[in-house]
Amino acid sequence: MTPWIVANLWLIPAVPLAVSLVILSLANSRRKGAAALAIAGQVAALALAIAAFVATLQAPNCPPHNFTWFTFGENAVRIGWVLDPLAAVMLVMITLVSLCIFIFSVGYMATDKSFTRFFAYLSFFSAAMLGVVIANSLLLLFVCWELVGLASYLLIGFWIHKPSAAAAAKKAFITTRVGDLGFFLGMLWLYGKSGTLLFYDNGHGCIENAALLSLGASATSIALLIFSGAVGKSGQFPLHVWLPDAMEGPTPVSALIHAATMVAAGVFLVARVYPLFSLGAIAGVTPSLTVVVWIGVTTALMSALIALAQADVKRILAYSTVSQLGLMMVSLGVGGVAAGIMHLIAHGFFKALLFLGAGSVIHGCHEEQDIRKMGGLRGLMPLTFLTYSVGMMALSGVPLFFSGAWTKEEILHATAQWPASRVPHGLMLAGVVLTALYMTRQMIYVFFGPRRAASARAHESPPVMSMPLIVLAICAIGFSVVLTPAWPWLFAYLSGEHVKFDLSRLIQPMLFLSLALVAAGIALGIAIYHKAGETDPLEQMQPALFRFLQNRMWLDEFYDRTVIIFSWTAARVSDWLDRYFWDGLVRAFAGIGQLFGALTTSLDEHGINAGVDEATANTRGLGSLISAKHSGQIQTYLGAVALGMLALLILYAWLT
Amino acid sequence: MTPTLTSFLAVSAALFCTGLLAALSRRHAIFILIGIELMLAAANLNFVAFWRFGPEPQQITGVMVAIFSIAIAAAEAAVGLALVIAVYRHYRTTSVDKLDQLKG
Numbered sequence: 001m002t003p004w005i006v007a008n009l010w011l012i013p014a015v016p017l018a019v020s021l022v023i024l025s026l027a028n029s030r031r032k033g034a035a036a037l038a039i040a041g042q043v044a045a046l047a048l049a050i051a052a053f054v055a056t057l058q059a060p061n062c063p064p065h066n067f068t069w070f071t072f073g074e075n076a077v078r079i080g081w082v083l084d085p086l087a088a089v090m091l092v093m094i095t096l097v098s099l100c101i102f103i104f105s106v107g108y109m110a111t112d113k114s115f116t117r118f119f120a121y122l123s124f125f126s127a128a129m130l131g132v133v134i135a136n137s138l139l140l141l142f143v144c145w146e147l148v149g150l151a152s153y154l155l156i157g158f159w160i161h162k163p164s165a166a167a168a169a170k171k172a173f174i175t176t177r178v179g180d181l182g183f184f185l186g187m188l189w190l191y192g193k194s195g196t197l198l199f200y201d202n203g204h205g206c207i208e209n210a211a212l213l214s215l216g217a218s219a220t221s222i223a224l225l226i227f228s229g230a231v232g233k234s235g236q237f238p239l240h241v242w243l244p245d246a247m248e249g250p251t252p253v254s255a256l257i258h259a260a261t262m263v264a265a266g267v268f269l270v271a272r273v274y275p276l277f278s279l280g281a282i283a284g285v286t287p288s289l290t291v292v293v294w295i296g297v298t299t300a301l302m303s304a305l306i307a308l309a310q311a312d313v314k315r316i317l318a319y320s321t322v323s324q325l326g327l328m329m330v331s332l333g334v335g336g337v338a339a340g341i342m343h344l345i346a347h348g349f350f351k352a353l354l355f356l357g358a359g360s361v362i363h364g365c366h367e368e369q370d371i372r373k374m375g376g377l378r379g380l381m382p383l384t385f386l387t388y389s390v391g392m393m394a395l396s397g398v399p400l401f402f403s404g405a406w407t408k409e410e411i412l413h414a415t416a417q418w419p420a421s422r423v424p425h426g427l428m429l430a431g432v433v434l435t436a437l438y439m440t441r442q443m444i445y446v447f448f449g450p451r452r453a454a455s456a457r458a459h460e461s462p463p464v465m466s467m468p469l470i471v472l473a474i475c476a477i478g479f480s481v482v483l484t485p486a487w488p489w490l491f492a493y494l495s496g497e498h499v500k501f502d503l504s505r506l507i508q509p510m511l512f513l514s515l516a517l518v519a520a521g522i523a524l525g526i527a528i529y530h531k532a533g534e535t536d537p538l539e540q541m542q543p544a545l546f547r548f549l550q551n552r553m554w555l556d557e558f559y560d561r562t563v564i565i566f567s568w569t570a571a572r573v574s575d576w577l578d579r580y581f582w583d584g585l586v587r588a589f590a591g592i593g594q595l596f597g598a599l600t601t602s603l604d605e606h607g608i609n610a611g612v613d614e615a616t617a618n619t620r621g622l623g624s625l626i627s628a629k630h631s632g633q634i635q636t637y638l639g640a641v642a643l644g645m646l647a648l649l650i651l652y653a654w655l656t
Numbered sequence: 657m658t659p660t661l662t663s664f665l666a667v668s669a670a671l672f673c674t675g676l677l678a679a680l681s682r683r684h685a686i687f688i689l690i691g692i693e694l695m696l697a698a699a700n701l702n703f704v705a706f707w708r709f710g711p712e713p714q715q716i717t718g719v720m721v722a723i724f725s726i727a728i729a730a731a732e733a734a735v736g737l738a739l740v741i742a743v744y745r746h747y748r749t750t751s752v753d754k755l756d757q758l759k760g
Contacts, residue, residue: 632759633759
């Protein structure tokens with residue numbers, strides 16, 4: 001007896017989708033209705049997600065629910081949904097974080113003109129993301145994946161009157177499309193090889209053993225192509241450039257999309273098709289997983305360094321997100337799938353908290369985003385300060401009470417055991433220090449020190465905004481209960497093992513190592529930034545390095561000079577070809593036609609027409625000659641009759 | 657001297673020529689009508705003369721034709737006069753020189 005929710009899992013994305021459509025049809029003035037509807041839809045989705053989660057607790061391996069979407073020829077395209085621990089935790093995390101963000105948005109967007117549209121988009125986004133999570137078919141996942149992309153486009157460019165927002169939306173859409181192209185190709189290839197796109201299908205799914213064995217050597221290429229989709233969506237190097245620009249959207253959007261859920265889709269995808277990556281592994285190492293690891297390491301370290309030199313409060317968090325996603329990718333790559341997903345979930349909570357906190361700060365400072373103009377907000381916005389500190393410590397990985405610490409430690413464990421190379425482990429340790437450093441920098445600039453221009457008139461946010469912060473802060477702390485090595489419940493749940501309570505595992509070298517590293521990072525941060533003024537201390541010490549990092553390693557400029565120039569040139573050439581070559585051909589053909597037309601016209605005019613004219617001229621001449629004789633005088637006619645009579649008489653007389 | 661057929665025919669021809677002359681030369685519509693009446697009278701005279709000097713003068717065929725012809729002439733004169741009056745009302749003239757709308 002499978003629980004009711006397993007067969008009706010589609011309801012979870014369907015509810016927000018229906019809500020979104022209803023809100024779109026509402027009038028612009030129905031603000032309260034729209035917000036209430038969106039939140040109600042999200043509460044319903046959360047309730048269903050919890051039901052699904054409870055169902056997996058009782059029976060972790062529910063059978064997938066598949067059905068035929070359409071058939072062509074002998075082939076049938078089948079889609080369906082699946083409920084496993086991976087999907088279940090994601091469902092709960094997404095709906096819970098979304099709910100907090102929806103509530104926060106009511107306060108943050110209170111004065112926006114397009115309030116209802118905003119909630120419609122948010123609901124739509126949430127529906128698409130939930131669809132990605134429950135999909136049991138790569139095709140359905142891809143469809144929802146693209147819907148997520150569309151939703152992010154709509155939300156990043158929500159303030160369409162801002163040219164920078166429109167540009168950022170376009171950039172996000174196009175950059176992720178580059179990755180999606182690879183994803184699509186990988187999907188086609190996989191379908192060509194295995195003949196199915198279902199993940200689980202009673203042993204016949206594309207990531208189950210039978211199909212995997214038929215893939216053979218092409219599995220690596222397919223996995224890498226699919227990974228390119230994840231690279232685009234999760235903002236991994238070299239397609240990470242869209243993510244920081246996406247901060248042009250309203251802050252709740254940044255929290256929802258670029259911290260908690262959408263960027264998680266890439267990591268989730270890799271975890272979902274993990275058997276493709278790990279096929280034929282020798283001691284847990286495959287070529288595709290090695291690529292994942294190195295991309296993740298590059299991303300994590302590079303964006304952590306860039307975050308160190310950013311001044312926009314949201315951009316720092318954006319680069320921090322990119323860095324953390326790199327960390328998750330590393331974890332997946334070295335074989336720590338459960339650790340990566342745990343960090344994903346924990347990160348979802350505390351990054352949403354940080355973004356909403358940043359939103360609260362921006363709201364309080366009257367839309368100022370430059371941290372160098374803030375400062376001393378600790379006293380003015382105590383609630384925001386407290387919750388933000390929780391988020392900061394969770395992100396930096398302060399041990400014992402904060403969820404990020406435990407998950408990060410699991411990842412460090414996993415990297416330490418990777419047989420291929422020790423370098424990622426070392427770089428990850430450096431990443432921990434950097435994370436603590438840039439977060440300390442941000443905290444000091446925003447909440448400590450003297451009050452600067454923007455913070456002079458700052459105020460605490462209304463309860464509708466601070467309540468979600470508190471809920472998320474509680475999640476960020478409370479979540480660590482199921483993460484500690486003493487009782488690694490979530491880890492066991494995700495990897496399908498039994499959990500044992502063992503306090504002795506709490507004490508281990510890695511804990512002290514990470515404690516030391518975090519402490520070093522924070523101490524270093526305090527040492528450098530405690531007297532920071534309007535100019536960044538790092539800029540004073542290393543101006544060249546700071547400029548390099550501040551300009552995001554000139555990667556955007558590099559793309560401008562290479563990819564974009566190339567694309568522009570190609571467009572120009574095509575334009576020229578179209579305008580002059582093809583158009584010229586078409587015009588030449590048209591010219592021939594016109595020439596022929598002119599020829600027949602002149603033949604008509606001067607040949608046939610002239611002949612007819614000549615003939616009618618004669619007739620007319622004759623006519624006018626005769627008509628001239630018609631004087632209209634009745635007596636002339638009578639005279640003619642008389643003359644005719646006379647002539648007849650004479651003729652008669654002459655004949656007889 | 658007994659009148660002969662030839663003398664009747666001569667009178668008739670003179671009458672006809674007078675009528676034709678009047679119809680061709682006068683400009684007034686009424687006089688043209690009178691000319692036509694004269695030509696009709698010439699024709700009637702011919703009928704009667706041919707009958708009187710014909711093979712069977714006992715039967716009054718020629719007189720009967722003449723009487724019919726006179727009746728028809730009366731009707732024709734009435735129609736003609738009505739036409740003249742209508743033309744006069746329309747054009748304010750009875751001079752046939754001015755009536756040349758059928759000119760080609």
